[in-house]
Amino acid sequence: xxxxxxxxxxxxxxxxxxxxxxxxxxxxxxxxxxxxxxxxxxxxxxxxxxxxxxxxxxxxxxxxxxxxxxxxxxxxxxxxxxxxxxxxxxxxxxxxxxxxxxxxxxxxxxxxxxxxxxxxxxxxxxxxxxxxxxxxxxxxxxxxxxxxxxxxxxxxxxxxxxxxxxxxxxxxxxxxxxxxxxxxxxxxxxxxxxxxxxxxxxxxxxxxxxxxxxxxxxx
Numbered sequence: 120x121x122x123x124x125x126x127x128x129x130x131x132x133x134x135x136x137x138x139x140x141x142x143x144x145x146x147x148x149x150x151x152x153x154x155x156x157x158x159x160x161x162x163x164x165x166x167x168x169x170x171x172x173x174x175x176x177x178x179x180x181x182x183x184x185x186x187x188x189x190x191x192x193x194x195x196x197x198x199x200x201x202x203x204x205x206x207x208x209x210x211x212x213x214x215x216x217x218x219x220x221x222x223x224x225x226x227x228x229x230x231x232x233x234x235x236x237x238x239x240x241x242x243x244x245x246x247x248x249x250x251x252x253x254x255x256x257x258x259x260x261x262x263x264x265x266x267x268x269x270x271x272x273x274x275x276x277x278x279x280x281x282x283x284x285x286x287x288x289x290x291x292x293x294x295x296x297x298x299x300x301x302x303x304x305x306x307x308x309x310x311x312x313x314x315x316x317x318x319x320x321x322x323x324x325x326x327x328x329x330x331x332x333x334x335x336x337x338x
Contacts, residue, residue, distance in 0.1 A: 121133075121135060121152075121154060121175075122173075124154075125154055125156055125173055129156055129167070130156065130158075130167065131155075132153060132154070133154040133155070134154075135151065135153075136206045136208055137149050137150070137206075137207075137208045137209065137217055138152070149179075149180055149213075149216060150177040150179050150180070151177070151178045151180075152177050152178075153175070153176045153178065154174065154176075155173070155174045156170050156172075156173055156174075157170065157171050157172040157173065158170055159171045180213075183200060183209040187211065193246075193250040193251075195250065196245065196247055197210060197211060197212060197215075197223075197244070197245045198210065198244050198245075199215075199220055199241070199242070199244075200240055200241070200242060201220045201240065201241040201243060202240060203239050203240075205219050206218075206219060206220070220241075220243070222243075222245075227247060228245050228246065228247060228248065229245070229247075229248050229251060230243075230244070230245055231244040231245075231246070232244070287307075287310060287311075287318075287319060290308070291307050291318065291319060291322055294307050294326075298329075303326055303329055303330040304330075306326070307322050307323055
C-alpha cells in the first residue's frame, strides 16, 4: 500500500499514519513514516528522471513526548495529533493511537484545537475543567485565607493601639472627675514618656499645686 501511494505522489512527500514498526525483526515501537521517491536527475533523458528508489524515514512517538512533556496533564486530559482523515497519530493515551478521533463534547471538558500550516495536522487538547481550575481555586482559597488573617491581625492591632492610647486618657478623665468633686488627694500613674505621659505628669503637678494653694488660703 505504500508503493501505490508513492507512485501516485511521484515528486511529493508522502505521509503514512502511526503504525507498528514490525517490518523488521524485533521492532514493536509505534512510528510515523515519511516517504520520498529518489529520481535520477543526471543520468536520465526525461524531464522528471527515472525513479531509482524510495526513501522512507520513521519518526518515533517519542518526538511528541518531548514536545508535550512540559504540559502538566491529568489522567482525564487528552492531547491529540490528528491527520486530515481524522486518524489519531499521537495521543498521551497510547491505546487511542490509530483510531478515528471522536470529539468529547462534555461540558466538563475544555476543547482547544489548532491546525498546523505545513501539513494540516490538527493539534487538539481536551482538558478536564475541574482539574484545570483546581490550582486556581486553591490559589484563590489561599489568597482569601491570607486576606482574612490580615483583616483579623489589623483588627487586633487596632484594638491594642486603641486601648493603649485610650486607657491613660480614661484614667486622667476619672481622676479629673474626683478633683471636680473636691477630692484633691488623687494622682494619675505615669506609664510612659510620650505625650500622654507628659499630660499625666502635668495633671499630677497641677493637682499638687492646687492643694498647696488651698492649704495656704485655709491657713
